[in-house]
Amino acid sequence: MTAPLYIALRFATHRKRALLLSLVGVVFGVAIFICTQAQTQGFAQYFINSTIGSSGAMVLRTKFQPRYEGLAVAAKNTTGATNRRxxxxxxxxxxxxxxxxxxxxxxxxxxxxxxxxxxxxxxxxxxxxxxxxxxxxxxxxxxxxxxxxxxxxxxxxxxxxxxxxxxxxxxxxxxxxxxxxxxxxxxxxxxxxxxxxxxxxxxxxxxxxxxxxxxxxxxxxxxxxxxxxxxxxxxxxxxxxxxxxxxxxxxxxQHRTESWQEREEGNLQIFFTLQVSAAITVSLIILLAGFGIFNVLTMSVLSKVREIAILRSMGYRRIDISSIFLWQGALIAGVGSLLGCVLGAVLTWGISKVPIHIRGLLYTNHFLVVWDWRHYFWATLLAVVAVFIASYVPSQRAAHLQPVDTLRGSSL
Amino acid sequence: MNGEVSLSCRDLERYLGKEEERVHALRGVSLDIEAGSLHAVVGPSGCGKSTLLYILGLLDQPDAGSIIIASENVSDLPDQEWSRRRNELIGFIFQFHFLMEDFTAEENVMMPMRRLGHLSESEMRDRAAALLHDVDLGDKLRRESRHLSGGEQQRVAIARALANDPQVILADEPTGNLDTRNSERAFALLADLVRQRRKALLLVTHNRFIADACDWVHEMQDGRIIGSHPRGQRGSITTNV
Structure with missing residues (x-):
C-alpha cells in the first residue's frame, strides 16, 4: 500500500460522519440513475418488442418506379429529392x-x-x-x-x-x-x-x-x-x-421498405425524451452529491492543514499530498458506486413488482424494467467523474499549501 | 570547526511580506554545521531564527545565497528534489511536536519511512519500535499520539526525526512547550542520540541552559548572525538567551 493511500484511508475512517454523508450522496445518485434508466428503457423496450412482434422489424410495401426527368433543369425553388417516384x-x-x-x-x-x-x-x-x-x-x-x-x-x-x-x-x-x-x-x-x-x-x-x-x-x-x-x-x-x-x-x-425505427419514430422519440429527461434529473442528483463531496474534502483539507505541513516537512511531495485527497475521493466513488449498483439492482427489482394498470399505448399490469449492464456502467462512470472533479480542486489546494506558513504561524 | 560539514549555508538573504510590510528577515547569513555537533541559534523573537531554520530545512526558498547539504548545493533544485532530500537527509523537531493526531506513536515514527519506501512494513515497525525504545517509549508504541503527555509527544517527535537516519536534525524550540524536567530530559536524549549517531543538530532556542549545553551558539539579531561562540567562550553573549 502506498503512503498516500495508507494516510487517505486513515483520514477517511477518522471522519466517519463526513465519509458517510459523502457515501450516501453517491450511493443514492447511482442507485436512482440505474433505477430510472431501467424503468424508462423497460417501457420503451416492451413497446419495441411488442411492435416488432406484431408488425415485424421491417415491412416491404408498395412498388415504385424512379421518375427520370432527363436533362431538364429543376426550377430553383423545387427540392430535387422529393416526388421522384x-x-x-x-x-x-x-x-x-x-x-x-x-x-x-x-x-x-x-x-x-x-x-x-x-x-x-x-x-x-x-x-x-x-x-x-x-x-x-x-x-x-x-x-x-x-x-x-x-x-x-x-x-x-x-x-x-x-x-x-x-x-x-x-x-x-x-x-x-x-x-x-x-x-x-x-x-x-x-x-x-x-x-x-x-x-x-x-x-x-x-x-x-x-x-x-x-x-x-x-x-x-x-x-x-x-x-x-x-x-x-x-x-x-x-x-x-x-x-x-x-x-x-x-x-x-424497387419497393418502399420501412424499418420499425422509421415506422415508430414518433413513439420512440417520446421514450427517448423521457429517458434523457430522467438521466438529466438523476445526473443532477449525482452532481449535488459531487458538491457535497467537494465541501467535505475542502473541510477536510482545512482541518488537516497542520498534518499537511507535517507531512511536507517529512519529505512528502505535493503529488503525495494531492494523492491523499484524491484517494479519499476514489474511496468514496468506489465504495459509493458499488453500494449504489447493489441498491440500484434491488430498487429495480422492487419496482418491477409494483402493480400498475396501463391499457393505452402499452398493456401492462406492473412496472416494466430492463436489466442492462450499461446502466450500471454509465452510473458508475458518472459518479467517478463527478467525484474526481469534486476531489481534484481540494486536493490541489492541499498540495499547494505552503508548509512554512503553517509552521511559522504555530511556532513564532 | 574541523569535522566533516553536514550542512552549510552562505550569504542567505530572505525577505518576508509584501510592499510596506516587507521585512528583511535574513541578511547574509552563513553557517557550517559538522556531523556529531550541536549548534544553537539564539536571539530575540523576530530576529530570523525560525526563518533560517525553515530555509536550511528546505521548507522555504531563500531570495539569495546557497545551501549545501551532504556536499551538494541544493539551493536551486526543484520542489520535488527538495522533498526527497527533506525525507532522506533532514529530520525536523518542532516546538509543538506536531504529531499526526489520528496515528499511534509507532505509526508517527513510521511516517517518514513510508515516504522513503526502503523498508517493508515489518522492518518499518521494528525500526520504529527500536527508536521509540531509545527515547524510553518502548511501552507506548500503540498509543495514539493525542493520548501521550507533552514530554512523551516530544520524545516521539525526536524518534520520528531520526526515522530515516538523516544527516541533519533541525529543531525549532524543541523544549519550548515542556516543563523544566521534561525539557532537560528531552534535550539530554536528543543530544545523546545526535552525538552517538554523528548527526548535525541545529536548534533554535530561548532556553539558556540548552544553548549552553550545545557545542556552538550562534547569536542572531535583525536577520544577522552577530556572533558564533564555541562552548566555554560565551562571555560576550548579550542577547536575551
Whole structure:
C-alpha cells in the first residue's frame, strides 16, 4: 500500500460522519440513475418488442418506379429529392422477393400480408378495422402472433378459412369472445360472416384495437384486391440494423421498405425524451452529491492543514499530498458506486413488482424494467467523474499549501 | 570547526511580506554545521531564527545565497528534489511536536519511512519500535499520539526525526512547550542520540541552559548572525538567551 493511500484511508475512517454523508450522496445518485434508466428503457423496450412482434422489424410495401426527368433543369425553388417516384399499390412478384430476401443473413423469416380497411360488426357495435390477410404458417415464423393469443387457439384459425383472430381491445369493444361470430363489411357492400377463433394481445394499443387477422385468400376476395400481398413483413436477427437493410431492399426490389425505427419514430422519440429527461434529473442528483463531496474534502483539507505541513516537512511531495485527497475521493466513488449498483439492482427489482394498470399505448399490469449492464456502467462512470472533479480542486489546494506558513504561524 | 560539514549555508538573504510590510528577515547569513555537533541559534523573537531554520530545512526558498547539504548545493533544485532530500537527509523537531493526531506513536515514527519506501512494513515497525525504545517509549508504541503527555509527544517527535537516519536534525524550540524536567530530559536524549549517531543538530532556542549545553551558539539579531561562540567562550553573549 502506498503512503498516500495508507494516510487517505486513515483520514477517511477518522471522519466517519463526513465519509458517510459523502457515501450516501453517491450511493443514492447511482442507485436512482440505474433505477430510472431501467424503468424508462423497460417501457420503451416492451413497446419495441411488442411492435416488432406484431408488425415485424421491417415491412416491404408498395412498388415504385424512379421518375427520370432527363436533362431538364429543376426550377430553383423545387427540392430535387422529393416526388421522384411513381408508386403502385401492392407488392409484385411476392414469391421471388421472399426467396431473395431469405438469402440475407439478417433475415430470419418473412411473411406476405394483404392489408385493407373494412368495418366489423357484432351485435349493435360497429368498428373500423384493419384486416390482415395472412398465411398462418409464414405469419407464425415472422411474428409473435402465436404467443400473443390470450383466448381460443391458433390452430382453430389455421384450420378454418372462415375464422379470424382479433385484438383483445376490439373483442372488448364488440363484446365478443373466442367462438363468437362477427361480420365484416366488404368494400362491395356485403357482410361476410367469420368465427372468432382466437383473441390476441400484442401489447400495442392501436394493434389490439384495430387489427383482424384473416386468411390471405379470403382477404383477397373480401377486399377485391388484384394482387397477392400489399406488404411483406420481416423478422430480423438483429432488428437494430433494420434501417440499413431497409435501404438496401428498397434499392434492390424497387419497393418502399420501412424499418420499425422509421415506422415508430414518433413513439420512440417520446421514450427517448423521457429517458434523457430522467438521466438529466438523476445526473443532477449525482452532481449535488459531487458538491457535497467537494465541501467535505475542502473541510477536510482545512482541518488537516497542520498534518499537511507535517507531512511536507517529512519529505512528502505535493503529488503525495494531492494523492491523499484524491484517494479519499476514489474511496468514496468506489465504495459509493458499488453500494449504489447493489441498491440500484434491488430498487429495480422492487419496482418491477409494483402493480400498475396501463391499457393505452402499452398493456401492462406492473412496472416494466430492463436489466442492462450499461446502466450500471454509465452510473458508475458518472459518479467517478463527478467525484474526481469534486476531489481534484481540494486536493490541489492541499498540495499547494505552503508548509512554512503553517509552521511559522504555530511556532513564532 | 574541523569535522566533516553536514550542512552549510552562505550569504542567505530572505525577505518576508509584501510592499510596506516587507521585512528583511535574513541578511547574509552563513553557517557550517559538522556531523556529531550541536549548534544553537539564539536571539530575540523576530530576529530570523525560525526563518533560517525553515530555509536550511528546505521548507522555504531563500531570495539569495546557497545551501549545501551532504556536499551538494541544493539551493536551486526543484520542489520535488527538495522533498526527497527533506525525507532522506533532514529530520525536523518542532516546538509543538506536531504529531499526526489520528496515528499511534509507532505509526508517527513510521511516517517518514513510508515516504522513503526502503523498508517493508515489518522492518518499518521494528525500526520504529527500536527508536521509540531509545527515547524510553518502548511501552507506548500503540498509543495514539493525542493520548501521550507533552514530554512523551516530544520524545516521539525526536524518534520520528531520526526515522530515516538523516544527516541533519533541525529543531525549532524543541523544549519550548515542556516543563523544566521534561525539557532537560528531552534535550539530554536528543543530544545523546545526535552525538552517538554523528548527526548535525541545529536548534533554535530561548532556553539558556540548552544553548549552553550545545557545542556552538550562534547569536542572531535583525536577520544577522552577530556572533558564533564555541562552548566555554560565551562571555560576550548579550542577547536575551
Amino acid at each position: 411513381n408508386y403502385f399499390e401492392g407488392v409484385s412478384n411476392v414469391s421471388e422477393i421472399m426467396r431473395v430476401s431469405r438469402q440475407f443473413s439478417n433475415v430470419v423469416a418473412c411473411a406476405p400480408v394483404l392489408r385493407g380497411n373494412v368495418s366489423a360488426r357484432a351485435g349493435f357495435e360497429n368498428a373500423s378495422v384493419e384486416i390482415y390477410g395472412i398465411d398462418p404458417a409464414s405469419q407464425l415464423k415472422a411474428t409473435d402472433l402465436a404467443t400473443q393469443i390470450i383466448a381460443g387457439k391458433f390452430d382453430d384459425f389455421s384450420n378454418n378459412t372462415s375464422a379470424v383472430i382479433i385484438g383483445y381491445k376490439l373483442a372488448d369493444f364488440l363484446n365478443v369472445g373466442a367462438g363468437d361470430a362477427i361480420q365484416i363489411l366488404s368494400p362491395g357492400g356485403e357482410y361476410w360472416r367469420f368465427t372468432v377463433a382466437a383473441i390476441a394481445r400484442s401489447g400495442v394499443g392501436t394493434v389490439d384495437l384495430n387489427r383482424v387477422y384473416a386468411h390471405a385468400r379470403v382477404a383477397q376476395r373480401l377486399l377485391k384486391k388484384p394482387y397477392q400481398a400489399s406488404m411483406i413483413i420481416y423478422k430480423l436477427r438483429n432488428p437494430s440494423r433494420a434501417p440499413e437493410l431497409a435501404n438496401h431492399f428498397e434499392e434492390l426490389f
